[in-house]
Amino acid sequence: xxxxxxxxxxxxxxxxxxxxxxxxxxxxxxxxxxxxxxxxxxxxxxxxxxxxxxxxxxxxxxxxxxxxxxxxxxxxxxxxxxxxxxxxxxxxxxxxxxxxxxxxxxxxxxxxxxxxxxxxxxxxxxxxxxxxxxxxxxxxxxxxxxxxxxxxxxxxxxxxxxxxxxxxxxxxxxxxxxxxxxxxxxxxxxxxxxxxxxxxxxxxxxxxxxxxxxxxxxxxxxxxxxxxxxxxxxxxxxxxxxxxxxxxxxxxxxxxxxxxxxxxxxxxxxxxxxxxxxxxxxxxxxxxxxxxxxxxxxxxxxxxxxxxxxxxxxxxxxxxxxxxxxxxxxxxxxxxxxxxxxxxxxxxxxxxxxxxxxxxxxxxxxxxxxxxxxxxxxxxxxxxxxxxxxxxxxxxxxxxxxxxxxxxxxxxxxxxxxxxxxxxxxxxxxxxxxxxxxxxxxxxxxxxxxxxxxxxxxxxxxxxxxxxxxxxxxxxxxxxxxxxxxxxxxxxxxxxxxxxxxxxx
Amino acid sequence: xxxxxxxxxxxxxxxxxxxxxxxxxxxxxxxxxxxxxxxxxxxxxxxxxxxxxxxxxxxxxxxxxxxxxxxxxxxxxxxxxxxxxxxxxxxxxxxxxxxxxxxxxxxxxxxxxxxxxxxxxxxxxxxxxxxxxxxxxxxxxxxxxxxxxxxxxxxxxxxxxxxxxxxxxxxxxxxxxxxxxxxxxxxxxxxxxxxxxxxxxxxxxxxxxxxxxxxxxxxxxxxxxxxxxxxxxxxxxxxxxxxxxxxxxxxxxxxxxxxxxxxxxxxxxxxxxxxxxxxxxxxxxxxxxxxxxxxxxxxxxxxxxxxxxxxxxxxxxxxxxxxxxxxxxxxxxxxxxxxxxxxxxxxxxxxxxxxxxxxxxxxxxxxxxxxxxxxxxxxxxxxxxxxxxxxxxxxxxxxxxxxxxxxxxxxxxxxxxxxxxxx
Numbered sequence: 001x002x003x004x005x006x007x008x009x010x011x012x013x014x015x016x017x018x019x020x021x022x023x024x025x026x027x028x029x030x031x032x033x034x035x036x037x038x039x040x041x042x043x044x045x046x047x048x049x050x051x052x053x054x055x056x057x058x059x060x061x062x063x064x065x066x067x068x069x070x071x072x073x074x075x076x077x078x079x080x081x082x083x084x085x086x087x088x089x090x091x092x093x094x095x096x097x098x099x100x101x102x103x104x105x106x107x108x109x110x111x112x113x114x115x116x117x118x119x120x121x122x123x124x125x126x127x128x129x130x131x132x133x134x135x136x137x138x139x140x141x142x143x144x145x146x147x148x149x150x151x152x153x154x155x156x157x158x159x160x161x162x163x164x165x166x167x168x169x170x171x172x173x174x175x176x177x178x179x180x181x182x183x184x185x186x187x188x189x190x191x192x193x194x195x196x197x198x199x200x201x202x203x204x205x206x207x208x209x210x211x212x213x214x215x216x217x218x219x220x221x222x223x224x225x226x227x228x229x230x231x232x233x234x235x236x237x238x239x240x241x242x243x244x245x246x247x248x249x250x251x252x253x254x255x256x257x258x259x260x261x262x263x264x265x266x267x268x269x270x271x272x273x274x275x276x277x278x279x280x281x282x283x284x285x286x287x288x289x290x291x292x293x294x295x296x297x298x299x300x301x302x303x304x305x306x307x308x309x310x311x312x313x314x315x316x317x318x319x320x321x322x323x324x325x326x327x328x329x330x331x332x333x334x335x336x337x338x339x340x341x342x343x344x345x346x347x348x349x350x351x352x353x354x355x356x357x358x359x360x361x362x363x364x365x366x367x368x369x370x371x372x373x374x375x376x377x378x379x380x381x382x383x384x385x386x387x388x389x390x391x392x393x394x395x396x397x398x399x400x401x402x403x404x405x406x407x408x409x410x411x412x413x414x415x416x417x418x419x420x421x422x423x424x425x426x427x428x429x430x431x432x433x434x435x436x437x438x439x440x441x442x443x444x445x446x447x448x449x450x451x452x453x454x455x456x457x458x459x460x461x462x463x464x465x466x467x468x469x470x471x472x473x474x475x476x477x478x479x480x481x482x483x484x485x486x487x488x489x490x491x492x493x494x495x496x497x498x499x500x501x502x503x504x505x
Numbered sequence: 506x507x508x509x510x511x512x513x514x515x516x517x518x519x520x521x522x523x524x525x526x527x528x529x530x531x532x533x534x535x536x537x538x539x540x541x542x543x544x545x546x547x548x549x550x551x552x553x554x555x556x557x558x559x560x561x562x563x564x565x566x567x568x569x570x571x572x573x574x575x576x577x578x579x580x581x582x583x584x585x586x587x588x589x590x591x592x593x594x595x596x597x598x599x600x601x602x603x604x605x606x607x608x609x610x611x612x613x614x615x616x617x618x619x620x621x622x623x624x625x626x627x628x629x630x631x632x633x634x635x636x637x638x639x640x641x642x643x644x645x646x647x648x649x650x651x652x653x654x655x656x657x658x659x660x661x662x663x664x665x666x667x668x669x670x671x672x673x674x675x676x677x678x679x680x681x682x683x684x685x686x687x688x689x690x691x692x693x694x695x696x697x698x699x700x701x702x703x704x705x706x707x708x709x710x711x712x713x714x715x716x717x718x719x720x721x722x723x724x725x726x727x728x729x730x731x732x733x734x735x736x737x738x739x740x741x742x743x744x745x746x747x748x749x750x751x752x753x754x755x756x757x758x759x760x761x762x763x764x765x766x767x768x769x770x771x772x773x774x775x776x777x778x779x780x781x782x783x784x785x786x787x788x789x790x791x792x793x794x795x796x797x798x799x800x801x802x803x804x805x806x807x808x809x810x811x812x813x814x815x816x817x818x819x820x821x822x823x824x825x826x827x828x829x830x831x832x833x834x835x836x837x838x839x840x841x842x843x844x845x846x847x848x849x850x851x852x853x854x855x856x857x858x859x860x861x862x863x864x865x866x867x868x869x870x871x872x873x874x875x876x877x878x879x880x881x882x883x884x885x886x887x888x889x890x891x892x893x894x895x896x897x898x899x900x901x902x903x904x905x906x907x908x909x910x911x912x913x914x915x916x917x918x919x920x921x922x923x924x925x926x927x928x
Contacts, residue, residue: 165715168712168713168714168715168718169712169714169715171710171712186655186656187682187686190685190686190689193689193693194688194689194690194692194693195692195693196693196714196716196717199714199715200654200655200693200716201653201654201656202653202654202656203655203656203657204656
């Protein structure tokens with residue numbers, strides 16, 4: 001992205017020049033984009049790619065990679081966000097450009113911690129693997145050449161000389177005819193040679209076309225890992241960039257859906273329903289918070305925040321909330337005055353009736369999973385993420401989940417697919433095969449559950465009223481898409497410049 | 506050979522380090538032509554002193570510094586570690602996290618104890634001429650793979666001094682290899698898997714990788730003499746049972762009957778092979794055409810194929826016994842092995858420190874030299890000294906190895922200067 005003062009006309013490239021920019025439908029993202037881009041497009045591209053990568057993750061868990069279902073669903077997801085994926089389509093320039101730019105924006109957001117990097121690299125690899133798998137064979141050599149990969153195919157003569165050995169070494173060939181074979185330095189074929197799945201001679205691995213994918217992905221992962229480390233070094237500069245900082249903070253913990261703040265069912269819940277709702281329609285995180293509150297007549301701060309905002313989201317009014325908490329705390333022998341002095345202020349604050357009057361939004365799954373891990377005496381957090389697997393198993397058994405379901409859930413947890421595990425829990429307690437939604441938010445769980453239990457009657461949702469508070473830059477709360485956008489309203493016209501520097505040494 | 510008395514070590518080592526240890530060649534090796542600045546200075550050594558005192562992070566400024574320190578400390582054992590980012594003896598002054606191991610030779614350690622389940626003659630630290638063949642086969646198999654498959658050119662094989670051999674791969678590119686690649690190389694070279702509780706330790710797939718095929722070819726050359734004659738692996742009931750445990754139960758009865766009729770391992774093996782040919786690859790295999798010599802090979806491999814310790818090879822900072830170090834228990838010097846004569850190598854003829862000191866005394870009695878003024882003549886002395894002892898031939902092998910390193914280096918420099926068009 002170029003630095004230039006003031007407004008500048010965007011260069012419009014002619015047809016051929018545009019195609020030359022992006023000769024293929026897939027790429028290794030070796031060069032950062034250099035054009036100007038508006039903040040609005042910047043944000044939209046980033047959000048689109050996050051949506052796509054999350055879909056990649058979900059599909060990778062729900063289906064075996066490479067199967068017909070996986071491939072077609074993934075293709076559909078890519079088309080939804082209008083990124084490139086397939087060669088030989090018309091008017092590919094825009095799709096490739098969107099793909100290119102969005103990748104680099106996400107590097108800024110996802111370089112920040114080891115966990116984020118790992119996640120980002122994994123999904124990008126899966127995406128690349130898919131795109132490569134649909135690349136026509138005659139395009140592969142071109143693509144490799146253009147990507148500056150040092151893989152040369154050996155001559156027919158050389159191939160014939162070694163045909164027996166190569167066939168004996170590469171199980172992927174399975175007796176089929178030997179086509180292209182690439183000669184690469186052995187160290188670059190680590191995953192192949194360590195298992196003796198490739199023929200080695202004089203320091204080179206002779207890799208048949210079928211196996212070259214694994215190598216390419218490895219290359220990609222190494223390069224991307226290094227690049228992210230490099231970008232992370234630019235982090236302080238990135239974070240002090242006022243245009244970027246709110247966006248990027250929001251993205252990497254990103255929840256890009258509804259905020260579940262204002263619901264049409266405000267006031268439709270009565271306090272005496274909560275006990276039964278907690279077992280029927282609450283997600284496990286809130287169920288356990290409610291149980292702890294009832295048993296101990298108290299919750300610590302983290303639990304009060306997570307549970308309190310959730311209750312607001314399901315429709316409790318401020319008055320109901322005050323009553324609810326006060327009743328419970330008094331049972332714990334708390335002095336009513338003490339409650340009024342200490343705790344009620346906080347409750348009113350979280351409803352936006354005190355202080356700077358931000359109407360805080362209920363926490364998304366991402367936020368609960370990634371932030372503020374529970375300690376001793378805490379009951380907040382995500383049980384699938386934060387509970388010891390043995391304890392989680394016991395808890396699920398006490399909820400009367402069938403053993404087969406419990407095992408599935410534990411497997412998903414082992415694979416760090418916490419939200420999918422929670423979806424499984426949903427399916428078990430509602431006795432459905434497919435929950436029909438991608439779980440992102442505890443309040444979403446509640447709404448979907450109520451939908452099923454109330455016989456499919458849709459709960460009317462009010463349209464989201466974007467608040468226009470001006471959150472201070474050092475507030476670490478999740479902002480929804482609209483409020484982030486709102487804070488940028490003033491700078492809509494300005495072009496994003498100079499980001500290129502964050503990607504290079 | 507005279508018996509070695511460990512109590513004499515302090516005196517013997519003093520003499521050894523003053524007049525026999527080949528410092529010049531040793532430095533020539535680890536300096537690698539001085540191409541990289543401070544390569545030698547950043548190398549870690551560790552010393553084991555008398556009474557088992559162990560000190561790490563030793564490093565030296567020059568060859569003479571190394572000499573002085575070794576003569577001063579008189580180490581019982583010397584280990585070589587990695588080349589670090591800073592001088593190891595100053596590692597405490599380096600900012601936390603900045604002191605990193607950067608390069609090291611790729612090393613292998615093959616230890617006879619790892620074969621206890623398949624050798625009848627000895628166990629644990631003992632070795633004899635009957636089981637030493639295992640080392641011979643290991644060297645041949647591993648060296649062939651390192652050379653032909655991986656393209657490694659500078660491989661130094663060293664007798665460990667007691668019960669095994671080490672290999673140091675010193676190519677420039679190899680010294681830079683990551684831990685992951687080193688692990689991968691060991692995996693590639695591994696076929697025998699499983700500990701005490703695993704009976705059958707080798708499983709071949711249908712596709713025989715060229716590495717496996719070539720290794721079996723090597724074992725074939727030694728198998729009859731080593732396994733059937735010397736180890737007598739089908740010689741009695743106990744050893745036969747061990748072999749039976751490796752083959753399908755369906756043929757056990759046949760085999761037992763055959764064992765009644767033929768009594769030598771040679772005969773029994775011959776007939777065993779024939780029985781194995783008739784066994785399907787998988788017991789439940791509908792297509793009975795999948796027979797082949799796999800079972801026969803699996804047995805041969807379990808009894809003869811090298812067993813590597815992955816932990817020695819994968820870590821860049823791993824410390825390994827130095828060539829020309831003395832083994833404190835046997836007194837034997839860790840000498841290089843001549844690959845041209847690997848079949849003739851006999852660990853029991855390797856010189857001990859007491860024997861070469863005795864040889865030295867017989868030739869030129871040790872005069873107490875004053876160090877400062879006699880440094881020059883000391884050196885000349887030493888160059889003559891070891892040549893006159895049984896250590897001589899082994900140092901020659903080492904020098905040949907160094908010559909090859911030099912030649913390679915010159916070749917690389919020429920190539921680079923050609924590219925840059927330097928004149």
